Amino acid sequence: MTQAAKHTLVIGGGVIGAFCAWYLQQAGRKVTIVDKGEFGAGCSHANCGYVSPSHILPLPKPGQLRIGLKAMFSNKGPLRIRPGLSPSLWAWLLKFASRCNQRDMLLAGAGRTAILESSRKLYQEIIEGENLAVEWKTDGLLFVFRDKQHFEHFAETDQLLRTKFHVPAEAIEGAALAEMEPALKKGLAGAWHYPNDAHLRPDRLMSELHRRLQETGVTIVENKTVKKFVHRADGVSAVVTDAGEITADEFVVATGPLTPMLNRELGCRIPIQPGKGYSITMPRPKICPRYPMLLEEVHVGITPFDSGYRIGSTMELAGYNSEMSPQRLQYLRTGAAEYLVDPLAEPVMEEWFGWRPMTWDGLPYIDRTPRFKNVWVAAGHNMLGLSMGTATGKLISELLTEQKPHIDPQPYRIGRS
Numbered sequence: 526m527t528q529a530a531k532h533t534l535v536i537g538g539g540v541i542g543a544f545c546a547w548y549l550q551q552a553g554r555k556v557t558i559v560d561k562g563e564f565g566a567g568c569s570h571a572n573c574g575y576v577s578p579s580h581i582l583p584l585p586k587p588g589q590l591r592i593g594l595k596a597m598f599s600n601k602g603p604l605r606i607r608p609g610l611s612p613s614l615w616a617w618l619l620k621f622a623s624r625c626n627q628r629d630m631l632l633a634g635a636g637r638t639a640i641l642e643s644s645r646k647l648y649q650e651i652i653e654g655e656n657l658a659v660e661w662k663t664d665g666l667l668f669v670f671r672d673k674q675h676f677e678h679f680a681e682t683d684q685l686l687r688t689k690f691h692v693p694a695e696a697i698e699g700a701a702l703a704e705m706e707p708a709l710k711k712g713l714a715g716a717w718h719y720p721n722d723a724h725l726r727p728d729r730l731m732s733e734l735h736r737r738l739q740e741t742g743v744t745i746v747e748n749k750t751v752k753k754f755v756h757r758a759d760g761v762s763a764v765v766t767d768a769g770e771i772t773a774d775e776f777v778v779a780t781g782p783l784t785p786m787l788n789r790e791l792g793c794r795i796p797i798q799p800g801k802g803y804s805i806t807m808p809r810p811k812i813c814p815r816y817p818m819l820l821e822e823v824h825v826g827i828t829p830f831d832s833g834y835r836i837g838s839t840m841e842l843a844g845y846n847s848e849m850s851p852q853r854l855q856y857l858r859t860g861a862a863e864y865l866v867d868p869l870a871e872p873v874m875e876e877w878f879g880w881r882p883m884t885w886d887g888l889p890y891i892d893r894t895p896r897f898k899n900v901w902v903a904a905g906h907n908m909l910g911l912s913m914g915t916a917t918g919k920l921i922s923e924l925l926t927e928q929k930p931h932i933d934p935q936p937y938r939i940g941r942s
C-alpha cells in the first residue's frame with residue numbers, strides 16, 4: 526500500500542511562497558497555499574522584474590549611515606526614513622547601523638551571491654522547460670551614470686564584484702552608450718553593463734505560476750488570513766484562519782514583510798521591517814529602452830516589457846503605512862526624465878506601492894523555527910524576492926525533504942547575530 530504524501534501548507538502566495546510550493550510539489554509533497562489576499566497581489570505584483578545576480582552588495586555598507594541620517598530629515602531623495610515612536614524600527618536601525626562596514630558587507634555579499642546565481646540558472650530552466658509566457662529577456666542590466674565622477678568611482682565597486690564574487694561588468698562610456706541605448710539622452714557619462722542579469726514581467730510570472738501550480742495539483746486558498754497555530758506536543762498540527770482550520774504535516778511561512786506579525790506564533794523573532802517601494806506602469810514610450818536600467822544618481826529603475834513599460838524604486842521605512850504618496854510617484858517621473866529621451870507615456874496603467882521585507886543585514890531567513898520541528902520560514906528577501914525566488918523554493922524543498930542542499934543554508938539561519 527502506497528504511503529500518503531506529506532501535506533505541506535505554504536502560508537503566503539507571493540513569489541517566494543509560489544516557488545516553495547513548486548519545488549515541494551516536484552519533490553512529491555501534497556501542497557496547499559493560503560494567502561490573506563489574492564495570489565501574487567502583494568510585492569510580487571508590480572516590482573521592476575529584475576533577476577539580478579549583479580545585486581550582490583547589501584543595503585548596509587560603508588557610507589550608508591550618512592545617507593540614512595540625511596533621509597530622516599528630507600523627503601526629496603530615493604530613501605526616506607520615518608522611525609517615529611516605533612521601538613522595533615529603532616532597534617532594527619541600530620542593528621542595520623552596526624552592519625555598515627566592509628567586513629559585514631562582504632559576508633552578506635557571499636550569502637547573496639550563492640542564492641542569486643542559483644536563482645538565475647533555475648529561472649532559465651523553469652521558464653524554458655515549462656514554456657512560461659512571462660516576457661523573459663536576457664539582455665542584462667545597465668547601471669547608468671549621468672556624472673563622470675560617479676561613473677568612474679563605480680569602477681571600484683566593479684573591481685570588488687570581479688575579484689571577490691566573479692561578477693564582471695563592461696564599462697560603456699559617453700557616445701558608445703548613446704549608440705548602444707538610443708533611449709538615453711546624449712551627454713551622459715556612461716554605464717556599466719551586467720550581461721548575466723535578466724528580467725521578466727512579474728504579474729505575468731505570478732499568473733503563469735498560478736496556472737501551472739493548479740495544473741500540477743497544488744491547492745490555492747485565497748482571502749484567508751492565518752490567525753494562529755494549533756499546537757501539538759512536537760510541533761504544529763493546523764493553522765486557524767478567519768474561515769476555519771487548515772491541517773497539514775508541515776508549514777512554510779512565506780509571508781514577506783508581514784512575517785513579524787506571526788513572531789509570537791513562531792516562537793522566535795524574525796526582524797523584518799517593511800520597506801515601501803513604488804512603481805508606475807504605462808505603455809511603451811515612442812523611444813523605448815531595449816535594456817532594463819538603474820539610473821544610479823537618482824536610484825530609479827526602468828523596465829521595458831513587450832507589453833508595457835515600468836518606472837520603479839524608492840525606499841521608505843515608515844512602518845506599515847498604506848498611503849499612496851504623490852510625491853514618491855512624482856520622484857520616479859522626475860528621475861526618469863533626467864536620463865531618458867522619452868521617459869513617459871500615456872495612459873498610466875497602474876500606480877502601485879508594495880512593502881519589501883527588509884532585514885538589517887541584507888540576507889533572507891530560510892530556516893526551521895527553533896520552537897517547532899515542522900515549521901519553516903522563508904522570508905526577508907529585501908528588494909530581491911523575485912531575484913531569489915527560485916533558489917529559495919528549491920532550498921526549502923531540500924531542507925524539508927532532508928536532501929543535500931544545493932547551496933549552503935547557514936547564511937540564512939534564524940537567530941543569527
